[in-house]
Amino acid sequence: MNYELRITNCELNFGSVSRKPRFGIHRVSDAETLTRFIPWKHLRVSFHVLLCSVLLTFAVESASAQQSPPPDDDAPEQVVHEVGVNLLSNGDFESADDEDDERPAGWVPFDGITAFWDRENGVDDSGCVLLDNTPEKDQVYEVWERLRLDGDREQVTDLVPRQGTYSTIASTYGALCWSEYVGVEPDATYKLSADVKAVGVDDPEKQPLVMLWLKGYIQHRGRLRVIYKGRKECHDLTDEFQNFSRIYHPTKQTPRVHTMRVMLVAYFPVGYAWVDNVVLEKIIEEEE
Ligand SMILES: [Ca+2]
Numbered sequence: 001m002n003y004e005l006r007i008t009n010c011e012l013n014f015g016s017v018s019r020k021p022r023f024g025i026h027r028v029s030d031a032e033t034l035t036r037f038i039p040w041k042h043l044r045v046s047f048h049v050l051l052c053s054v055l056l057t058f059a060v061e062s063a064s065a066q067q068s069p070p071p072d073d074d075a076p077e078q079v080v081h082e083v084g085v086n087l088l089s090n091g092d093f094e095s096a097d098d099e100d101d102e103r104p105a106g107w108v109p110f111d112g113i114t115a116f117w118d119r120e121n122g123v124d125d126s127g128c129v130l131l132d133n134t135p136e137k138d139q140v141y142e143v144w145e146r147l148r149l150d151g152d153r154e155q156v157t158d159l160v161p162r163q164g165t166y167s168t169i170a171s172t173y174g175a176l177c178w179s180e181y182v183g184v185e186p187d188a189t190y191k192l193s194a195d196v197k198a199v200g201v202d203d204p205e206k207q208p209l210v211m212l213w214l215k216g217y218i219q220h221r222g223r224l225r226v227i228y229k230g231r232k233e234c235h236d237l238t239d240e241f242q243n244f245s246r247i248y249h250p251t252k253q254t255p256r257v258h259t260m261r262v263m264l265v266a267y268f269p270v271g272y273a274w275v276d277n278v279v280l281e282k283i284i285e286e287e288e
Pocket of ligand 1: 092093122
């Protein structure tokens with residue numbers, strides 16, 4: 001049991017997105033966030049709960065380590081990728097979905113409150129994704145809950161007035177979006193890169209922290225479960241695009257991973273971020 005896997009399976013539970021954050025333990029879902037972005041006032045109030053959660057998690061992990069791993073009940077056929085080919089079909093956000101020309105192809109439909117298809121502020125005035133972490137978090141939770149229940153993804157136009165820096169979604173989950181799923185080639189090395197720019201709202205010198213996540217999944221009991229994740233933190237952003245990249249080994253420590261996807265997130269500080277030319281490609285890693 002390696003440390004990264006333990007962290008993957010030990011997350012603070014924010015429960016239903018319609019409620020305020022609360023602490024606990026849960027299996028990883030796509031709604032997790034980093035503990036470091038939880039407001040400190042919540043951490044202080046709930047420290048004893050957090051401590052109990054961590055202790056309980058280690059107990060659970062120790063117990064589960066004694067057992068055989070859960071079966072991968074519907075693993076797809078193994079894939080083989082060509083080196084240097086972008087595995088994301090619309091990483092440059094230029095193509096519209098076949099069934100809805102108001103949203104880009106190749107990406108999980110954006111939530112319409114923290115993520116938007118911006119068709120003119122990408123590289124060379126092209127299309128990109130705009131991540132806006134300025135909305136009030138309680139309103140975002142309501143929208144996400146509505147999306148979960150009925151899939152309504154209309155753009156939210158009646159934003160409630162912002163109460164302050166720490167009442168925004170920037171202070172908890174951040175603004176986010178997901179790519180389509182892509183098969184994973186066993187033992188392959190991947191590079192994820194993107195062009196990123198951002199502007200701060202409360203302080204022009206403090207731009208949102210953008211992260212390029214790669215998440216790896218297994219199929220278990222009829223649903224995909226995250227057992228691998230890694231991120232590239234994009235610091236020192238400006239209003240000019242910069243390219244960021246990181247190398248990932250999704251099956252090195254978690255060999256059962258067979259599916260992956262990209263998650264783009266704009267965390268605190270409060271502001272706007274634009275991401276374009278997202279490239280996920282198999283590479284041949286040079287030996288040092
Ligand atoms: Ca573009």
